[in-house]
Each structure stands twice: as structure tokens, then as C-alpha cells.
Amino acid sequence: MSPRHQAPVSPPAGPHMLPATAHSYLERSATSLRDAIAARDVPTRYACAHVAALCAAAALLAARARPAPRGRRQKNAWVLLAEVAPELSEWASFFAAGAAKRAAAEAGSTRAVSEREADDLVRDADRFLAIVEQALGLVPHVSVA
Template identity: 50%
Template structure:
């Protein structure tokens, strides 16, 4: 495997933590594609997006100012770390509620169409994050024929 971890703007190399988050995102997408139920697929797709967001947040850490801050979700922090991902953050913040319901056992809240849509969007988001970070990515989703 080559070392695809140089920032495309010529910045510092990406840490192993960032690369691990991106690898986890791709693994979650593979799990989403193979999930046995719409709820399983939806949860895995959302987790893929969350792992990719974690990659951006790890690559662009914010300085601590010494004050205690309230805990904020990755979707709240993402637009500050990478403003061009603000629309994605809003999209996945909304889907987080449905993911939580599915994880809590309310599997009927997620339809097959919901899962399919989220998988496609998560795959696009992971690809966008990889592009921003300068990591050559590839879709984990099978091509429809």
C-alpha cells in the first residue's frame, strides 16, 4: 500500500489516527451495504459518516482556550473545522435522531429506502472527506447494474 497521507495543499502528513478514522468509515460503509435489515444498514451508514467526520476533526484540531465548554456533537463541530462540509453536517445531524431510534430497538422507524439513501449519501460524504484530506478513496459500494 502506498502512503496516501499527504494533505493535497502540501500540508503536514496525516496522522495514523486520521487514517484509522477514514479506514473505519470505509469498513462501516461495507457493513452498511451488507447489513441484514434496513435499521442495521442505516446505523452502519451513519456511523461511516461519523467516522469520516472524526477524521476531519482529528486532522484539524481546535486549540483549547482553557475554559470548560459544553460537549458538542461532531456535527456541530464539523462546520467550524471545515466550513465546506456545513451542509453535510446538517444532513447527518438530522439523521442522527433516526439512527438513535434504530439503535434503541425502534427498527420500524427506518425503511429500506431510508437505509439506501443514507448509504449513498454517506459514501458521497466519505469520498468528499477523503478528497479534502488528500487521501485517494474508492467507493465501497457495489455498482448497480
């Protein structure tokens, strides 16, 4: 199940202060979400929805994260998200848990996820994108899912 309870997310100084990469990731997230909605097959729907959430996380990281000192161990986006935006740690854990299913879906497995799981993930990714947009000081998109 997706995280239902979210702590308030504090926005930055303003959307005009966001780096171009954050805006680019948000657009990629929206595109992946549209692709998920349009996908006719379940694995593609699930994979595109998961990528949409990953791109939304990348947008927030582009806006808030600072480079780690050299020599530190690399972390995946979900671990970094939980560190940079602790208020989104439930979402990070939720999407991290679906990474293996996304990989299986991308590899073409038709048994990796059910139609219900794919549809639920589309809605969750849509909700997560809106939360990230709000956290970045933007007006959240109109829900497409």
C-alpha cells in the same frame, strides 16, 4: 435529501502529514460502510451508514481541529465539522438531522427508518466519505454503494 452542491474542499499539505488517528477513522468509516451494505435488516443498514459518516467526520476533525480551551462547552462532531470545515456544513446538518433516527435504529426500532431511507443514507455516507478523503488530500475510495 442529501446535500447536492459542495464547495471545493482544500486539501492539507499531503496525506503523509495526516495523523494516524485520521487514517484509523477513515478505515473505521470504510468498515462501517461495508457493514451497512452487507446488513440484511434496515435499522442496521441505516445505523452503520450513519456511523460511517460519523467516522469520516472524525477523520477530518482529527486532521484539522485544534483542542478547545478548557472550560468551553463541548460540541458534537457535526457542530465541530461545520466550524472546522465550513464548506461541509450542509453535510454536517444533513447527518446531524439523522442522529435521532440512528439512535432509534440502534435501539432496535423497526419503524424508525424505511428501506429507502437506509439505502439513500448508504449512498450519501459513501459520497461523504469520498469528499472527506479528497479534503484530506487522499485519492477517494472507489464507491461501494
